[in-house]
Amino acid sequence: MTFLRPEALLVLPALVALLLWARHRARRRPRPVTTWMLFARALERMPDVPTRRRPILRDLLRVLPAALVVVALARPTVKDREPHEVVVLLDASPSMETGGPDASRSIAARKAAEAMVSGRVRVVQVDGDLVGPAVDHLAEGQPVIVATDRPLDLPPGVGYVGVPGKEPNAGITSCGVGDDGRLLVRVAGVNLSGAVTVSVVGPPGIDPVTLAATELPWRRVFDLPADGFDRVTVRVEAAGDANPLDDVVVLSRSAGTLTAGFPARGYDALWRAFDAHPRVAVFRGDGPCDLRVGAGAGRARLRVFADLGSDPRPVAGTLVCQGTSLTGQLSLEGVHVAEPGSSWLARVGDADLVVRGPDGGLVLLQDPDRSSWPDHPSFPLLCAQMLTWLGLEGRSVLAPEGAVVLELEETVGPFLDAEIRQRPAVDREVEERAPLDPWVYGLAALLLVVFEVSAARARRP
Amino acid sequence: MAFRFDDDYRPRLLALPALVRRGGGSPEGAAGALKGGRVEFRDHRPYVPGDDVRDLDWHGYLRLDQLLVKEYAKDEAPEIVIVLDRSASMGAEGSSKDRVVRELAGGLAYVALSSRCPVAIMVCAEGGPVTVGAWRSSRKVDQVLSMLEGLGDPDGTTYLGGLRHLRPPPPSGRVTFVLSDFLVDPLPAEVMVALGRGSGSGCLLHVVTDRERHPDLPEACTLVDPETRRRLVVPDGAALAVAYAEELAAHEDAVARLAGAHGLVATRVGDVDPFERTIVGVLAAKGARA
Numbered sequence: 001m002t003f004l005r006p007e008a009l010l011v012l013p014a015l016v017a018l019l020l021w022a023r024h025r026a027r028r029r030p031r032p033v034t035t036w037m038l039f040a041r042a043l044e045r046m047p048d049v050p051t052r053r054r055p056i057l058r059d060l061l062r063v064l065p066a067a068l069v070v071v072a073l074a075r076p077t078v079k080d081r082e083p084h085e086v087v088v089l090l091d092a093s094p095s096m097e098t099g100g101p102d103a104s105r106s107i108a109a110r111k112a113a114e115a116m117v118s119g120r121v122r123v124v125q126v127d128g129d130l131v132g133p134a135v136d137h138l139a140e141g142q143p144v145i146v147a148t149d150r151p152l153d154l155p156p157g158v159g160y161v162g163v164p165g166k167e168p169n170a171g172i173t174s175c176g177v178g179d180d181g182r183l184l185v186r187v188a189g190v191n192l193s194g195a196v197t198v199s200v201v202g203p204p205g206i207d208p209v210t211l212a213a214t215e216l217p218w219r220r221v222f223d224l225p226a227d228g229f230d231r232v233t234v235r236v237e238a239a240g241d242a243n244p245l246d247d248v249v250v251l252s253r254s255a256g257t258l259t260a261g262f263p264a265r266g267y268d269a270l271w272r273a274f275d276a277h278p279r280v281a282v283f284r285g286d287g288p289c290d291l292r293v294g295a296g297a298g299r300a301r302l303r304v305f306a307d308l309g310s311d312p313r314p315v316a317g318t319l320v321c322q323g324t325s326l327t328g329q330l331s332l333e334g335v336h337v338a339e340p341g342s343s344w345l346a347r348v349g350d351a352d353l354v355v356r357g358p359d360g361g362l363v364l365l366q367d368p369d370r371s372s373w374p375d376h377p378s379f380p381l382l383c384a385q386m387l388t389w390l391g392l393e394g395r396s397v398l399a400p401e402g403a404v405v406l407e408l409e410e411t412v413g414p415f416l417d418a419e420i421r422q423r424p425a426v427d428r429e430v431e432e433r434a435p436l437d438p439w440v441y442g443l444a445a446l447l448l449v450v451f452e453v454s455a456a457r458a459r460r461p
Numbered sequence: 462m463a464f465r466f467d468d469d470y471r472p473r474l475l476a477l478p479a480l481v482r483r484g485g486g487s488p489e490g491a492a493g494a495l496k497g498g499r500v501e502f503r504d505h506r507p508y509v510p511g512d513d514v515r516d517l518d519w520h521g522y523l524r525l526d527q528l529l530v531k532e533y534a535k536d537e538a539p540e541i542v543i544v545l546d547r548s549a550s551m552g553a554e555g556s557s558k559d560r561v562v563r564e565l566a567g568g569l570a571y572v573a574l575s576s577r578c579p580v581a582i583m584v585c586a587e588g589g590p591v592t593v594g595a596w597r598s599s600r601k602v603d604q605v606l607s608m609l610e611g612l613g614d615p616d617g618t619t620y621l622g623g624l625r626h627l628r629p630p631p632p633s634g635r636v637t638f639v640l641s642d643f644l645v646d647p648l649p650a651e652v653m654v655a656l657g658r659g660s661g662s663g664c665l666l667h668v669v670t671d672r673e674r675h676p677d678l679p680e681a682c683t684l685v686d687p688e689t690r691r692r693l694v695v696p697d698g699a700a701l702a703v704a705y706a707e708e709l710a711a712h713e714d715a716v717a718r719l720a721g722a723h724g725l726v727a728t729r730v731g732d733v734d735p736f737e738r739t740i741v742g743v744l745a746a747k748g749a750r751a
Contacts, residue, residue: 028683034550034558035673035705036686037644038712040693042704 004075004435011070019063023056062451068444072437086117086159086424087137091148092127096163105163105418109147112161112418116145134158143424159424170196170216170238172249183224187236188217194239202232213238464554464610470564471606473737477568478575480737481744505529539634541573541580542627544590546641547612548619549687551668557732558670562640563609564736565666569638572740574599582608585619585641589626618688619645624652630661637663638743640730642673643716653723663725664743667716670732674709676702 003009033039088110090096096106114121126133130146131154137144138157145159146152154160170189187198192213199208203224211218224232234249241247505518508528521529543566552558570580579597582605583590594608621641637656643665656663678684678698685692695701713729720727726746730739 030683030685030692031678032687033676033684034552034642034670034687035644035676035709036550036684036688036691036693037646038705038708039684039695039701041708042701043693043695045708046701046704 001076001078001436004077006074008070008074011073012067015063015067015070019059023059065444065447065451068440068447072440072444076436076440078436085120085122086143086145088113088121088123088145088147089126089130089133089137090123091130091146091150092125093148093150096149105149106147108418109149109161109163112163112420113145113147113159116159116161116420116423117143119143138425145424147418154422156422157425158422160420160422161418162421163418170236170241171247172234172236181224181226183222183232183234184219185222185234186217186219187211189213189238192216192238192240196236196238199235199237200232201235202229204228464559464563464612466564466567466606466610470567471602473735474567474571474602474606477737477740478572481572481741504532506532538576538578539636540631541569541578542590542635542637543569543580543582544624544637544639544641545582545584545612546619546621546639546643547584547615547617548641548644549616550619550642550644551615552670554614557672558642558668559615561670561730561732561736561739562668563612565640565730565739567606567609568736568740569743570596570605571599571602572744574602574605580605584612585621585623589623621645621649621652624649625655627655630659635661637661638666639663640666640668642668643712648715648719650719650723653719653725657724663720663723664746665716665720665725665727666743667713667727667729668731669709669713669729674706674731676705 090106090110090113092106096104096109110123124133130148130150131152134144134146134154135158138155143159145161146154147161147163149163151162152160170187170192172185172187183200183203185198185200187196189196194213196211196213196216196218197208198211198218198220200206200222203222205225206222209220236247505521506529508517508530512530516530516532518529518531521527545562545566551562566582570582573580574596577597577599579595581592581595583592585591593612594605596605619641621639621643622645624639627637639652639656653663676698678695678701680698681694681696682698683692683694717727726743728743728746730743
């Protein structure tokens with residue numbers, strides 16, 4: 001047995017002391033008796049009566065109900081002998097559905113969490129704060145494991161299954177030629193420790209630039225000669241770079257204008273930065289990114305807003321992503337209002353998501369940083385699909401009204417490996433849910449009744 | 462808190478005379494113990510103008526052809542005196558011992574008043590009994606009860622000896638009821654003499670409560686006399702139980718013997734029986750002796 005309020009037991013010695021004092025006082029306190037004369041005569045006849053004190057056991061029994069109340073106030077509890085039930089707080093955010101219905105991050109994380117423990121497991125889906133509920137379970141002495149794809153700082157004793165982690169990556173987030181003919185290059189990186197080298201190959205006279213990882217994100221505008229080259233290749237190299245897909249941008253000259261071309265998959269740098277590598281951090285760029293895509297008459301601009309000002313408008317609707325319906329509803333905040341004359345290409349519910357602007361540019365109205373969109377694979381895929389909708393590759397995928405359908409691409413890499421980052425504390429004592437104090441109170445009350453009844457019977461003539 | 466009779470005491474009191482008439486022993490004796498106030502025929506005399514025509518004996522006129530008037534003699538009721546021992550040994554105010562004494566006093570007084578006997582209630586004092594109230598009509602019952610409620614806390618030592626200063630009884634007689642525990646050493650023999658002097662008679666109501674009869678003193682303790690404040694260290698109250706019981710029995714016998722030796726009635730009363738039963742029993746015993 002343990003006590004939730006052991007300090008209450010300090011009253012017990014005080015009770016015993018009070019009892020001893022009361023006995024001593026009772027012996028010494030003179031009692032008036034009306035038949036004192038008769039007692040005096042009786043004592044005269046029996047002078048050798050030995051002194052006898054009332055047995056202390058009887059007094060201790062009288063104090064027992066009060067002592068039981070003190071014990072009850074100390075909140076006794078009994079150790080739980082049942083097998084520990086482990087609670088798995090499973091992240092229910094949409095990104096956990098990445099991978100499809102049969103092999104998603106959620107499934108991988110749950111399997112890893114269940115494999116960590118041998119007792120009963122209770123899975124609780126949590127969409128939102130995971131740390132708070134984990135701390136609450138820990139405080140109640142219940143083993144708990146958090147399974148999520150978000151980096152969390154969990155207290156010791158809470159199990160942590162991560163899917164997946166972040167590996168070092170450097171990539172080109174912006175690359176384009178402005179109207180002044182100058183080349184803009186932006187480079188960003190995450191979890192890098194070594195040097196980063198940015199090289200511009202093609203135009204003569206541009207030397208490679210070596211940066212320290214701490215200098216990222218990095219921006220430079222290069223002056224390009226008017227002629228003497230047909231292709232510009234911008235490349236970034238970093239030790240430990242886990243994603244090569246965002247490391248190269250090729251600009252080719254066409255009709256006198258340099259436009260961004262696409263590697264084998266036909267995507268520009270922004271898309272490549274978002275490419276679904278299993279362990280790559282997602283770059284949003286450091287501001288509006290103006291891309292010129294395509295070639296020939298099908299050229300269009302993709303504008304992605306990272307900051308949509310002070311007039312966000314939430315949008316809700318059903319979205320099918322990667323062949324999997326997102327649970328619940330997609331929350332899109334920070335939706336930009338399309339310019340008059342825009343025509344929608346994709347919408348969620350009755351809110352436009354992607355429009356072709358009046359100037360022919362492709363505009364994504366949603367701020368990907370402020371939505372519950374599964375960011376790692378789906379946003380870049382959306383970007384890819386938008387380019388497809390432009391008809392550049394001869395395919396047009398139009399969604400049924402009210403939904404956007406994205407096809408599962410091989411760009412969705414192998415990111416299903418769950419990683420155990422922290423083990424839960426499962427050997428802690430679990431106290432009984434029903435404490436013992438109600439029983440102790442009941443026993444004290446019963447004893448009081450028994451004493452009263454016996455005293456009443458003793459007083460009866 | 463001041464003493465108050467229970468709410469049901471007065472209605473029970475008013476029904477008491479009927480219970481007494483139906484009481485045990487000799488009904489005539491029980492009633493006769495407190496008889497009084499009747500008018501009895503004594504003789505005839507010739508009618509003279511002015512006599513009350515209701516007193517004319519018409520039977521006598523038919524027989525003797527002479528107008529005769531009946532003469533009556535008033536039978537004076539005996540005086541009833543109820544003496545209360547208010548010493549500290551009679552219990553604290555409101556205790557069962559004090560309550561039983563007040564209830565018995567009220568009951569005896571009302572029965573006496575219902576029988577048209579004048580009643581006086583006295584308390585013992587060192588110089589003699591002190592009258593705290595006197596009444597002649599049963600309609601004064603509320604005054605009797607108020608007086609009994611207003612008696613203070615029993616206090617001080619026993620002054621039973623003061624009863625020897627009781628004035629001689631009147632020609633109609635006097636019945637004195639003494640309510641006391643008689644815890645005085647020696648017992649006041651001279652008081653018994655005074656109570657039975659002349660046309661007087663007495664009844665000692667020896668009050669012993671149930672708690673006095675069965676005290677619960679299981680361990681070593683110090684006892685104090687409420688009258689003299691003397692202390693007594695008792696090594697083991699439970700061990701003294703037998704000796705104490707014997708002393709109590711001896712004390713009761715001594716009181717009874719003393720009363721009997723002087724032609725008085727001694728009755729033991731306690732706090733177990735209701736006051737009606739006690740009074741009926743006391744009056745039945747008194748009536749039988751009368």
